[in-house]
Amino acid sequence: MKLFNEMINHELFPFRESEYIRWYPKSLREPNFELLFNGYSLNPSGIYIHIPFCDKICNFCPYNKRLTNQTLIYSYVEALLKEIKNYTFMIENSDIKFIYFGGGTPSSLKPSDIEKILININDNFKVNADVEVTLESHPSHLTIDFLKEVKKIGVTRISTGIQAFDDTLLKSLGSQHTSEQAFKAIENTSKVFGSVAIDLLFNCPTQNLNNWEKQLETATKLPDVDHLSCYSLILPSNEVQPSKFEEAEMTLLMDEYLSEKGFTHYASCASGGFDYSKDGYQCVYEKSHWSAPQAEFLGLGAGAMGFVGNTATVNGLNINKYIKILNDGYMPLVSTSYTNEEELLRRHFVLGVKTLKVDFNKINFSNNYIHEFFRKEFETLNDWGFINVDRSSLILTDLGRMYVDSVSAMFFSKKEREVAHPEEPEIREIERKVYNNYKGSIKATL
Ligand code: SF4
Known part of the structure; x- marks a missing residue:
């Protein structure tokens, strides 16, 4: 109750x-072939692969996707293999600790397609023996056979978008699965993997506090659900959603309820998101590509974002063009933003606070410099009750965890504050320019 009062x-x-x-720096910059490929050595420790296919399009979804089409999927996977190959010539060293298939719906791929991609990665990179390989999956795809096959080829973790255990709610969200399929998917994943990561949505139209509590109760009673990512639904027009006050109640209820059930809030990676896990089940991908310092990782696939050689990379969203450009021997990059020293320090804090703590001794700046550089930001956040900062670390308070996106935004440079986060319209705009002239600048040099 105390925290709730402080919050509201x-x-x-x-x-x-x-x-x-989700990204810093936010500015998109047309690819600089010289800088990206010749100026820096790349040492990735992870790979994100975007699979932009779904059996049905949900009306709340902001990600790059289109309807599943097996012929297109075949060409897409072939293009992905070329993109992997293109990167190999500029890698100095690699120690791949995570491979994350995100989407879209990666489980729309056949296990044989996933296997092709994993074999290709293993052939071209040094993959750590303990690599975490996550497959985001639609509940309706999670049959025992599918799960056994993907486990056999190297997938170690299944994350599934359950969203809710309530058919009325699922229907209102435009989800294409039922609660029965959700339960079955979790049961099957538990049998094959012994561990299940699920996503739930709150702040949904027509949802009230009781309904949200029921979803949490159901999730935490199911065996082997050891990772929960809960997202406050963001709709373009929030008129039909619960009020701000009700959303705050739902957030606090979730935090208290899950903590009582043995889950720890360890990160808030996506905006409006809260990642909870039981001990030993934190997601390596979530932790490494946000925490400070951020892991270097390749972003592969249409619309994927990566961060390698101090450069934030963005691929174009258009799937047909992605395939064509790779087939023509070019890279599908539409933006490569090199981060200078100042932007890198800001990036460590903008993204690092999403894992609720920044350890100054782990990043390549002296403690004195950090304190001097962020003096005003630290003072303001401290006055607001959002952080505890000492000589060598910044830790979010409980109140700060509830305002994590505001804490993160505090570290933007003035210039980046004014830039829109690269969402579809911004990426489409730069994509038009770059892809119209792609033969001029981004040829892979294989
Ligand atoms: S299945 Fe997932 S990725 Fe596909 S449209 Fe629905 S929410 Fe978006």
């Missing part, structure tokens, strides 16, 4: 939004 009475409460920060 805070001067920032009227502005408590999800900032939609």
Whole structure:
């Protein structure tokens, strides 16, 4: 109750939004072939692969996707293999600790396609013996046979978008699975993997506090659900959603309930998201590509974002063009933003606070410099009750965890604050320019 009162009475409460920060720096910059490929050595420790296919399009979804089409999937996978190959010539060293198939719906691939991709990665990179290989999956795909096959070829973790255990709610969200399929998917994953990561949505139209509590109760009673990512639904127009006050109640209820059930809030990676896990089940991918320092990782596939050689990379969204450009021997990059020293330090904090702590001794800047550089930001966040900062670390308070996107936004440079987060319209705009002239600048040099 104390935390709830602090949260709703805070001067920032009227502005408590999800900032939609998934990326920093946010500016898109046309690819600089010289800088990306010749100036820096790349040492990735992870790979993100975007699979932009879904059996049905859900109306709340902001990700790059289109309807599943097996002929197109075949060409897409072939193009992905070329993209993997293109990167190999510029890698100095690699120690791949995570491979993350995100989407879209990666489980729309056949296990044989996933296997092709994994074999290709193993042939071209040094893959760590303990690599985490996550497959985001639709509940309706999680049959025992499918799960056994993907486990056999190297997938170690299944993350599935359950969203809710309530058919009325699922229907209102436009989800194409039922609660029965959700239960079956979890049961099957538990049998084959012994561990299940699920996503739930709250702040949904027509949802109230009781309904949200029921979803949490159901999730935590199921065996082997040891990782829960809960997202506050963000709709373009929030008129039909619960009020700000109700959303705050749902957030606090979730935090208290899950903590009582043995889950720890360890990160808030996606905007409006809260990642909870039982001991030993934190997601390597979530932790490494946000925490400070961020892991270097390749972003492969249409619309994927990566960070290698101090450069934030963005691939174009258009799937047919992605395939064509790779077939023509070019790279599908539409933006490569090199991060200078200042932007890198800011990036460590903008993204690092999403894992609720920044350890200054782990990043390549002296403690004195960090304190001097962020003096005002630390003072303000401290006054707001969001952080505890000492000589060598910044840790979010419980109140700060509830305002994590505001904490993150505090570390933007003035210039980046004014830039829109690269969402579809911004990426489409730069994509048009770059892809119209792709033969001029981004040829792979294999
Ligand atoms: S299945 Fe997932 S990725 Fe596909 S449209 Fe629905 S929410 Fe988006």
